[in-house]
Amino acid sequence: MKQRRLLACAVAVLAATGGFAMAQRKPMPDNARVYIIWPADGQVIPGGKFWVRMGLSNAGVAPAGIVKKYTGHHHLLVDTDLPPLDQEVPNDKHHLHFGLGQTETRLELPPGRHTLQLLFADDAHIPHDPPLYSKKITIIVPP
Structure with missing residues (x-):
């Protein structure tokens, strides 16, 4: 009986609040900017091993x-689109996290076109408000 009451209370709270609470997005200055320093858009990278250098201004x-x-x-997105900007950034082979504060990384990609x-994102991997993301670039690794 007690468990039923607890469950009913939990359901009532979820109904009253509209479901599970979304993460609170932290503010970011309107003039903040994130960008890829290297490689350049359209860069041809023989061998597919290269450094990605990440830039940030006004934050x-x-x-x-x-x-x-x-x-x-x-967070470096490789061959994927932006994830939902009100949720934690996924952590997989397409969403690389640099949670130690790194501003460069060495990548190795197979031959082909890559984005x-x-x-x-903030301390909890949630994009800021407004979200801060770079232009998507394409690189080419020749066969």
């Missing part, structure tokens, strides 16, 4: 878990 880089106003860390895009 700061901080490791995941560190809460400080106008800071966050980079790269940066998405900056």
Whole structure:
């Protein structure tokens, strides 16, 4: 009986609040900008091994878990579109996290056309408000 009452209370709370609470997005200055320094859009990369250099202006880089106003860390999206901007960034082979505050990484991609895009997110991997993401670039790894 007690468990039924608890379950009924939980259902009532969810109904009253519209379901599970979404993550609170942290603010970011309107003039903040994230960008890929290297490689350039359209770059041909023989061998497929290269450094990606990540840039940020008018905001700061901080490791995941560190809460400080106008800071966050980079996420590199490889061969994928932007994820939902009100949820935690996925962590898989297409969504690379740089939660230690890294601003460069070495990638190795197979021959073909690939896309790269940066998405900056807060201490909990949630994109800011407004969301901060770079232009999507294409690179080519020849066979």
